[in-house]
Amino acid sequence: MTEHTLLAVLAHPDDETFGIGGTLALYASKxxxxxxxxxxxxxxxxxPAGLLEGFKSIAERRQHELxxxxxxxxxxxxxxxxxxxxxxxxxxxxxxPGALINxxxxxxxxKIAHLIRQLQPQxxxxxxxxGGYKHPDHITTHQxxxxxxxxxxxxxxxxxxxxxxPQKLFFHSxxxxxxxxxxxxxxxIGRDPRKYGRNHDIDLLSLTEINFPTHAAIxxxxxxxxxxxxxxxHISQGGATQSLNRKxxxxxxxxxxxxxxxxxxxxxxxxxxxxxxxP
Ligand SMILES: [Zn+2]
Numbered sequence: 038m039t040e041h042t043l044l045a046v047l048a049h050p051d052d053e054t055f056g057i058g059g060t061l062a063l064y065a066s067k068x069x070x071x072x073x074x075x076x077x078x079x080x081x082x083x084x085p086a087g088l089l090e091g092f093k094s095i096a097e098r099r100q101h102e103l104x105x106x107x108x109x110x111x112x113x114x115x116x117x118x119x120x121x122x123x124x125x126x127x128x129x130x131x132x133x134p135g136a137l138i139n140x141x142x143x144x145x146x147x148k149i150a151h152l153i154r155q156l157q158p159q160x161x162x163x164x165x166x167x168g169g170y171k172h173p174d175h176i177t178t179h180q181x182x183x184x185x186x187x188x189x190x191x192x193x194x195x196x197x198x199x200x201x202x203p204q205k206l207f208f209h210s211x212x213x214x215x216x217x218x219x220x221x222x223x224x225x226i227g228r229d230p231r232k233y234g235r236n237h238d239i240d241l242l243s244l245t246e247i248n249f250p251t252h253a254a255i256x257x258x259x260x261x262x263x264x265x266x267x268x269x270x271h272i273s274q275g276g277a278t279q280s281l282n283r284k285x286x287x288x289x290x291x292x293x294x295x296x297x298x299x300x301x302x303x304x305x306x307x308x309x310x311x312x313x314x315x316p
Contacts, residue, residue, distance in 0.1 A: 041069040041312055042113075044158035044203070046149055046182035048137070048174035049122060050079040050103035051271045056169065057162060057209050058110060058264040059257025060293045060311070065111030066260055069312070072114045072156050074149055075103065076178045077137050081122035081130040083236075084273035096122075098273055105270035109263060114156075118148055123174045125238045131173065138173045142181055147196070149185035154198035159315050161186050165208040165249055165296060170239045179208065183298065204315055207295040210249045214290050219282045220245060235275060252297035253308040261287055 043064055047053055053061060053073050065071050079099035092098040100117070107115045120137035124130025131138065137145070153161065163182035168175025183206065188194040190202030220241050223230040233239040257264060268276040279287075295311070302308075 041160075041315070042072065042156060042158040043069050043160045043162065043311070044072045044074065044153065044156055046074040046076070046161065046163040046178060046185070048076050048164065048168075048172065048178040049082070050075055050099040051082075051106070051274045051276065052164075052175070053103070053112075054106045054110065054264065054267040054271060054276065055274075056164075057293050058106070058267050059260060059291060060162075060255045061112065062110045062260040062263040062267070063255060063257045064311070065113075066263070070113040071111070072116065072152075072158065073107065073112055074116045074118065074152055074182075076118045076145065076181070077120045077122040077174055078117065079103075079122050081124035081128070082274055088273045095273075099271075102271045102273060102276075106267040109267040109270060111263070116152055118145065120145070123177070125236070126171065126173050138177050140177075142177070142184070145177070145181035146184040146188060149182055150188040150194060151196050151198065153185055153189035153203060154196055154201045157201050157203075159204045160207065160311050161203050161205070162207045162209055162295065162311075165210045167244075167247060169209065169211050170234075170244060186299065204300075205297065205311065206299040207253060207311060208249075208298055209293065209295055210251070211244065212254075212286070212290070212292060212294045213245070213251070214292075215282065215286050216241060216245050218285060218289075222282050222285075249296050250304075251294045251307055252302040253295040253311055254292045255295070255311065256292050256309065258291045261291055 078096035121135035123136040123138040164175040164179040230241040
């Protein structure tokens, strides 16, 4: 077996843990070299003022947390593209000239394609087409990573490194079980599931109406403690305390779910291994 490498291309410091931390920890525990491309510095995530002590900015604090989580998960490398966090849709951060959503898409694509040629992953993971919960940076990262996946193997794409073709591309989608459970719990405690999250800016109901297929479900029960340690690193984003729905999911169904974008998957089959059929 050749050494396996997995590349995750995600938008913010914490997406590697809150989104797919179980999957990354599981494959790291199997000896897969896991690399993370994080497209933004997480500048728009708010946090209690006390947590900024000793740091120059929110971005610096969040990068510190990212490196803590990367070590906990066992990542082989973290590659920051350095764009500014664009914030949720409709917020003033959208207008900042350094925001990821204002960068030329082909510039972001080039940077990711270069890293794919350099790191030579067999498997690439990124956000799904709606960015999980419609965060503009997740959507832009999805678009750039998808274009980069194909550009990396294209001889027409000029780069100092030779072409390299990764074998599989997956989009991470929020687990449907998690979405349904969260909607039910919010209703039980009398809260509006259209106003989910710390900033009440996530419409969970609209997400349950989107029906992306699941082609792979990764059970991370064996590494839940590792995921918890990584989560605790993201103190400024509430990672040290776990919500009831997260706790229930960990017990009921510790799975992260993916759509397979390339190659075209066999319909109706749910794989339990992202490296299936990769020697
Ligand atoms: Zn994010």
